[in-house]
Amino acid sequence: MSQKVYFTNSPAIAIDRYITDSGSPKTFILTDENTAEHVLPVILSESRQLRDAEVITVKAGDVNKNIDSLSYIWNRLQNGGATRKSLLINLGGGMITDMGGFAGATFKRGINFVNMPTTLLSAVDAAVGGKTGINFNGLKNEVGAFKEADAVIISTVFFKTLPVEELKSGYAEMLKHGLIDGKDTYRRLINHNVESADWDNLLDILEESVNVKRRIVTEDPLEHGIRRALNLGHTIGHAFESHAMKHNSPIPHGYAVAWGCVTELTLSCLSLGFPSEELHRFATYIYDTYGPYTFTCDDYPELIELMHHDKKNTSSEINFTLLKDVGKIEIDCTCNEDDIKSALDIFRDLMHV
């Protein structure tokens, strides 16, 4: 595992130490409107090294993980005199770590960047592993690069101001890590009520989840094979997310992944014999925690067209990561459109739509 990941309850001390050790002459901090309001003042009040940092703030929300915001960041770096020795700190959720990571990977062909995730989702998933990018033409993460942050500083202190919806969103990626890692990790998560979680005391559960991802990324950093396991729930989840964005009612990424996992476990049942009682238990947990995603069979062609743009596809067939059982991963599964439509029908039944 090459990327440095720090778990700490004193993030200001960690970033100050990083800046002192790296000797970066100029620091930029990327925030969105919400992290500028809720998180930046906390870190600035405790840090010595960030006093002269230049703050770049973009609009919040995944609809703004786009070329206009990226261009704004490049402009601010250029006008602020950023050089290859400068440091960019991405202080925010996955929208900021993805887009800031891509800005860091591309500005002057690459400057140093550090991710300081402020949502549960970015802490357990987006900030680590080097997938950076932006949405483009209505498709999720359509343009980007693999480039790991020089360091990731993870702290639950940032979660104090996080709406419960965002905690639930991050928990969906933890459930995904549980499903691919195996029964022990999965059982601990599925028997837990995320809404009553005390994150101050959960740094160790978080670390366990991050390490599921890090083990896989270390084995296959550029997603030539087993990294596709981390994409469980995303072929259909990203289709739901793009569909929702296109119809002007965006949903949090983790919700899309939760619903995508239910549909892809349904496909796993239909084609690989994934135990149906396990599917029902998972679907009930997701329905109780996230509610339903509502659509009709008239939306199927649009959803399937979106799935044809999944980055795992290498031909006209749609590529899925499925499971034979919890922890038993099958990558590169292809399913025909009739099976996908059946899975969408069953998903709507399971979600009482």
Ligand SMILES: NC(=O)c1ccc[n+]([C@@H]2O[C@H](COP(=O)([O-])OP(=O)(O)OC[C@H]3O[C@@H](n4cnc5c(N)ncnc54)[C@H](O)[C@@H]3O)[C@@H](O)[C@H]2O)c1
């Ligand atoms: N690169 C990867 O491996 C990877 C993995 C998973 C998800 N992602 C991407 O991450 C994005 C989703 O990330 P997200 O769920 O963190 O969304 P987000 O970054 O949009 O944050 C969600 C909301 O919470 C606000 N927020 C952030 N931190 C806060 C805090 N501490 N207090 C109060 N409000 C706060 C944000 O302003 C935003 O409104 C998607 O674009 C997804 O595609 C990438």
Ligand SMILES: O=C(O)C(=O)C[C@@H](O)[C@H](O)[C@H](O)COP(=O)(O)O
């Ligand atoms: O790190 C990975 O690999 C993942 O697939 C993690 C996903 O949770 C994440 O949403 C990722 O951004 C999806 O990537 P994409 O290649 O399907 O756009």
Ligand SMILES: [Zn+2]
């Ligand atoms: Zn994801």
